[in-house]
Amino acid sequence: MQAPPAPLQVQLLTIGEEDAGQRIDNFLLRICKGVPKSHIYRVLRSGEVRVNKGRIDQTYRLIEGDVIRVPPIRIAEKQDQMVPGAEFKILLEDNHMLVIDKPAGVAVHGGSGVSYGVIEQLRAARPEAKFLELVHRLDRDTSGILLLAKKRSALTNLHEQMREGDTDKRYLVLVHGDWQNERQHIKLPLHKYTAADGERRVRVQADGQASHTIFNLIRRYGDYALLEAELKTGRTHQIRVHLSSSGFAIAGDDKYGDFALNRALQKADGSRIALKRMFLHAYQITFAHPETGKPITLKAPLPPECEKFLKSLPDGKSDNVASAPSRTTGD
Template sequence: MVKTQATPVPNAVRFVEIDADSAGQRLDNYLLRELKGVPKTRIYRGLRKGEFRINKGRVKAEYRLVAGDVLRVPPLHQPEPGAPVVVPGYWAGEIQSRIVFEDAGLLVINKPSGLAVHGGSGLNFGLIECLRQLRPQDRYLELVHRLDRDTSGLILVARKPAVLRELHRQLRGDGVDKRYVALVAGRWPRERRMVEAPLQKNVVQSGERMVRVAKEGKASVTGFQVLEQFHRATLVEARPYTGRTHQIRVHARFAGHPILGDDKYMDDACAELARSLGVGRLFLHARSLTFTLPGAGQLRLEAPLDKDLETILENARK
């Protein structure tokens, strides 16, 4: 547990003693988790300016905390617990323009990269909080499934409990066909159409969530198909037959072809290739969904690549 005041006092410097449970974490990750409601940009600005200090000294964002460290926290404004989330106007407008499908029971959004699907883990809001603020008349809005924060593309949001239950039933079986597009490092062999490797969640010392291939993990299967080959990269379609955390990303790395822009799982050589192609984000996009919607029959929905991803492909072709 963190030794600090239960209710932070605005406009007052606080000193927090780091306990053993928090030791080993990066300072920035710790602050993002503990200072809920404080904008990420404000935290990193404070780190650059030396407003956050350890044992009275300036430290960098990547500093690893040690039990017994005394952390200086500058005066910060944090919303009261239970206060309504205020979503920035930029995200509200962006989401409104990305509604792909809507009926009485379902919303389908082409989620932008950089927006989490829900708040938590240091994030004050996500897609679902944005939607609830945008659509106060909707008494029921629940995520049907999830996408990683940096993954763009189609995501389902139920407007009725019965629709949520039915789509969950389809997701547990093979009733939902999901197809992703990814740009991976190297030349993916056309004959490699399937990656089957068990996956296990593994929380590393810093608190960052990672996934690895392990015998004791859960069975995981991803289909891959080559769409276009470039000199040092390949555009592939990925179809996850199981729904594990980071499944496509880890299976691509396991096959020897990490997804470009994947800060968690690519190596230095892939990072250099990504920079040379202008990849500034995870190149993974949920392009299509096929499922059966009660009252509407079978639907197949598609979301085209964002302009920044199309520009990267143009760079690769050159």
């Protein structure tokens, strides 16, 4: 069902197959774009939202055929911004899912000072799509593989795979420092908080969420090392904080990295070319197809700007490093 604008009069919406199973609060947050969360929960608590003429609470899960009464909701006056439709490099697409190679510098969704992101642009480019939702997220400055669901059943299935640890996500990351180990486990608990500037941040904290990343050394480049990061948990900023807390700054990381190093990297130096982005790329994922159960492995090669930067470093080679095999030696 195509999401209608935030209503200024009572609307009666009938739930179809694609929205069945979703919580009523999440459904309303999605269809009432621009309405503050606090207002959505207020109309839920007040009983103004009804399902099949009866009151429900925010945890109610929608059933196909439910008729929802959505009350008039007035949002703050603001200039609506047209979202330009965009398509991205497609790695896989069928009736159940869409997998793209997201470029660095593009947010996956609007919010936090960003008017729109990948999901809004794809929806604008595909107005006929009845359902299109992000399965997971990537940081704005991280490039690489991003999964989207085209059916709610696929979204639910892929979320379950991720919760159960059945997906295998791998990243390529370039760090500054004398990395020693061929294979290294980092297990540091992570805590999310909001910084004074309103930005979402993460730090290592004893009572934080258990987090586990395995790093495999692919190649050294003078004072840098190219690593493969294997996620065992999927916490916000996990790779970035695990590395920075262990004394290794990701090249170009403007939140947790070495700021003096980043400034230097943005300018060419001798044979080394400039790096104007964070060197973190989601290059491989393995999961079971949500409909067939067939195992799928997808890869996205390093973007050209990262390849060129590596080749300009000491000991850089002309071969394509993104095709380097993963280290799968025993722990």
